[in-house]
Amino acid sequence: MPSSSQNATDAEILAAARMILEAHYVIALTGAGLSVESGIPPFRGPGGLWTKYGEPPMNGYQIFLADPKKAWEDRIRRQNDELWGPLKVAKPNAGHTALAELEEMGLLRFLITQNVDDLHRQAGHSALAEIHGNWKLIRCIECGRRFRGEDIRLEVLPPTCPRCEGLLKGDTVAFGEPIPPDVLEQCVEHSARADLVIVAGTSATVYPAAGFALEVKQRGGKLIEANLYESEITRACDISLRGATGEVLPRLTAAISDLRKARLS
Numbered sequence: 001m002p003s004s005s006q007n008a009t010d011a012e013i014l015a016a017a018r019m020i021l022e023a024h025y026v027i028a029l030t031g032a033g034l035s036v037e038s039g040i041p042p043f044r045g046p047g048g049l050w051t052k053y054g055e056p057p058m059n060g061y062q063i064f065l066a067d068p069k070k071a072w073e074d075r076i077r078r079q080n081d082e083l084w085g086p087l088k089v090a091k092p093n094a095g096h097t098a099l100a101e102l103e104e105m106g107l108l109r110f111l112i113t114q115n116v117d118d119l120h121r122q123a124g125h126s127a128l129a130e131i132h133g134n135w136k137l138i139r140c141i142e143c144g145r146r147f148r149g150e151d152i153r154l155e156v157l158p159p160t161c162p163r164c165e166g167l168l169k170g171d172t173v174a175f176g177e178p179i180p181p182d183v184l185e186q187c188v189e190h191s192a193r194a195d196l197v198i199v200a201g202t203s204a205t206v207y208p209a210a211g212f213a214l215e216v217k218q219r220g221g222k223l224i225e226a227n228l229y230e231s232e233i234t235r236a237c238d239i240s241l242r243g244a245t246g247e248v249l250p251r252l253t254a255a256i257s258d259l260r261k262a263r264l265s
């Protein structure tokens with residue numbers, strides 16, 4: 001663990017706050033770091049579920065399509081395992097709340113998350129795209145409509161769409177499955193307008209999510225990173241705020257709020 005001396009200084013926080021206030025269209029890209037701070041184990045890296053149990057098959061979507069009944073039976077059996085258990089009890093942390101506050105202040109226009117845990121929504125965030133889906137939702141692979149898990153009957157497997165009778169699948173995007181087009185479209189639209197991206201809790205190495213941040217940078221926009229560790233995206237960032245997102249993001253939101261009050265007075 002990095003020592004506290006490596007954490008973002010007040011001067012760095014203030015510089016980031018100023019940069020955000022000067023930007024015209026701010027979006028955020030978030031990843032596993034935020035979830036980990038809410039007690040959800042990561043997939044990759046030390047202690048990661050895939051590190052422990054092996055990576056899931058790279059053709060998970062094709063396996064689902066080949067035998068959706070069996071895939072649904074497996075899904076129901078897994079409801080209490082090491083991933084699903086923490087998801088059920090996880091609560092948003094101070095990092096999620098800080099980002100929701102930035103949205104509430106009218107400064108954060110859109111959030112792209114790679115997390116499936118629903119915690120940004122639970123924190124009150126409304127303009128967001130869950131690029132890898134949401135574990136609480138079920139999606140029709142024909143018409144793309146999403147349903148809450150509790151609204152879908154599972155007596156007959158696989159369940160079908162109440163609207164179009166298409167095949168239903170968990171909303172979380174499997175390996176080999178295309179990112180749902182509605183989500184991808186929103187990400188493209190908002191990142192095309194953005195001139196600043198807050199990259200929080202992610203090394204931004206997984207595509208297409210990483211591409212949205214880098215594209216903004218290539219167009220002359222700014223990147224502000226909030227992450228416990230240095231990562232591959234650090235070099236591309238204008239300001240790196242080192243530290244837990246649950247610590248750094250609330251400091252950033254508070255600094256922005258103070259600057260705004262000072263300007264108004």
Ligand SMILES: [Zn+2]
Nearest residue numbers: 140143161164
């Ligand atoms: Zn449908």
